[in-house]
Amino acid sequence: MSQFEQSKISSIVIVGGGTAGWLTAGILASELRSRIQRKELCITLIESPNIPTIGVGEGTWPTMPNTLNRMGVSETEFIRECDASFKQGSKFVNWGSEENTENNFYYHPFDVPMASMEGVLPEYWLEQEQSKSLAESFTVQQALCEANKAPKNITHAEFGREANYGYHLDAGKFSNFLKKHCIEKLGVKHIFADVEDVTLDPSGNIKSISLGENGPFTADLFVDCTGFKSLLLGKALNVKFNSVSGMLFADTAIVTQVKYPQMNAPIKPYTQSTAQTCGWIWDIGLPTRRGVGYVYSSEYTDTENAKKEIDNYISKTTINAQQSDYRTIQFTPGYRDKFWHKNCVAVGLSAGFLEPLEASALVMVELSAYMIAEQLPATKSALYVTEKRFNKRFRYHWQRAIDFLKLHYILSKRNTPFWLDNRKSESIPDSLQHLMVLWRHQVPKATDFELSAELFNAPSYQFVLYGTHFRSELLFSMPQREQEYMQQQVLHNQQLTGKLIDKMPDHRSLINKIVQYGLAKV
Known part of the structure; x- marks a missing residue:
């Protein structure tokens, strides 16, 4: 056997199951399918029979439909087996201030409007009277979400759509669904065993x-x-963990499941995040239940008071609310000093965790697995090259994720100690402070960031930045030709929104039809 043959990468072992493990296995196996079929590569997942999955995240990004499609998953079967529904974005309630009014909210929709990356869209919006929010002016999704409308119809093929979407899902069921698909369809080998020791060379x-x-x-x-x-x-490899608790204060989540008062109750097609005294509450609608959790900082409140707040929220948003059983999850926000070291790469919670404010955990798994597949070298001797590239890319991703999450807090005018301390300059990353200096007099645009494929792109910053009181004071007027073009875009969005409000089905109605009849295959 030649030296090259001895050095060839022919086996990958994933240690750990759950959503991270099986999603990684599915992406690697589908992207490297030809090598597996030629028996040049073997992928094995080793899963402990004794460790339950965390299962905090029940929301995905709009990247997930494409990932499932590339893996060869049936969207119909996924929705049926994972208790899944559609997610068109996030709604932030009472984040701007403590005023508990009907209009104290903003949306971060999944649609990316035309001319938003270049900043033309928000520049036009800032020059107008702003009677409607940025999301309502330039996307259909705020209106669809407020009307509990689905992003597609039963006549659409699997993964087809009228509006961009991700999913809400049962994390435990999703993990089992992926496991079955990986083993039966993608050739992933599976071993139930506990890792008792690790030997280094x-x-x-x-x-x-x-x-x-x-x-x-x-x-x-x-x-x-x-x-x-x-x-x-x-x-085993002793790679240091970097805490960012000085920037992101939340370190605890209490989680529960809330039953619907009746089987035909509306399913929200968005994740709702409602600001609280010392953190925020997520509310995710699945077909059979709601997943509700309070993410807070133990430095500012205790479990007893946190439970009172979430109990109060549930009683206000649920008819005949029953006493909830809570599960407590504690975490330290942060990430590893390196994500890839020697012949080991961490994916999911083993790489790091930030609070689940924008559902970044699962997309980090997707991005990690895709980069491993794309950059996997032919030989073990070249692993250090991929290691350097991977670490550089993901160090940047984690830092930008911290910036984006922190942005939500520094824009708030809430005045309890938790929120006041979040606005202190010493808790704000320098990189975000620099961006905020830029954005005093100009809008976020793609050229403000280093990568063409950012974790959070310019429109995401625009929706959050201008969702509250913040307004950039522009020093230059938009040319007449661009104003006329944007006027046309606003009119087009109004017409399209009206059309889709009439055309799109109720969210629950569509889920029921998919479960009963299924979607057409791609």
Whole structure:
């Protein structure tokens, strides 16, 4: 056997199941399908039979439909088996101030309007009277969400749509669904076993993992999906964890499930985030229940008072609310100093975790798995090249995610200690402070950021920035030709919104039809 053959990457082991593990397995197996079919590559997932999944995240980004499609998943079966519904964006209630009024909210929709990346859209909006929000003026999704309308119809094919969407789903069911698909359709091998020990070679690479009765297990590349424990990257390879609790204060979530008062109750086609005294409450609508959780900082309140706040929220938003059973999840916001070290790469909670304000956890898994597949070298001797690229890219992604999440807090005028401290300059990253200096007199645009494929792009910053009281004071007027073009876009959006409000079905009605009849195959 030649030296090249000995060095060839032919085996990948994913340690840890759950959504992160099985989603990673599915993406790698589908993207590297030809190598698996030619028996040049073997992907194995090792899953503990004794560790329950965290299952905090029940919301995805609009990247997920494409991911499932590329994996060869049936959208109909996914919706049926994962208790899934459609998500068209996020609604932030009472974030701007403590006024509990009907209009104290803003949307971060999934649609990316024309001319928003270049900043033309918000410039035009800022020069007008602004009787409607930025999201309502230039996307159909605020109106669709407020009317509880679906983003597609039963006549659409799988993954077809009228408006951009992601999903809400049952995390446990999704993990099992992916497991079955990976094993039966994508050729992923599966072992139930606990990792008892990790052996390193003299160069610091992982040589093998000990699986008790199953003996030692070797691989060319190990993917750590062991959650907060980070058994491989954190524990065995001793890669440092960087806390960002000085910037993002939330460190605890209390989670519960809320039953609908009747089976035909509306399903919200968006994630609702409602600001509270020391954090915020998420409210996610699935077909059979709502997932509700309070994310807060233990530095500013205790569990007893947090439960009072979430109980109060549930009683106000639920008819005949019953006493809830809560699960408490504690976390330290932050990320690893390196995500890829030697022949090990961490994906999911083992790489890091920030509060689930914009559902960034699952998209980080998607992005990580795609980059591993795209950049996987032919030989083990070239792994260090991919390691450098991967770490540079994801260090940037995590830093930008912190900026974007922090932006939501610094724009608020709420005045409890938690919110006041969030606005102190020492808690705001320098990179975000620099952007805020820019945006005093200009709008966010694509050229403000380094990557063409940003984790959060310019329109996302625009929707959040101008969703509250903040307004950039523009020093230059828009040319007449561009004003006329944007007037046409506003008119077009009004017409399209009216058309879709009439055309699109009620969200629950569509879910019921998909469960009963299914969508047409792509």
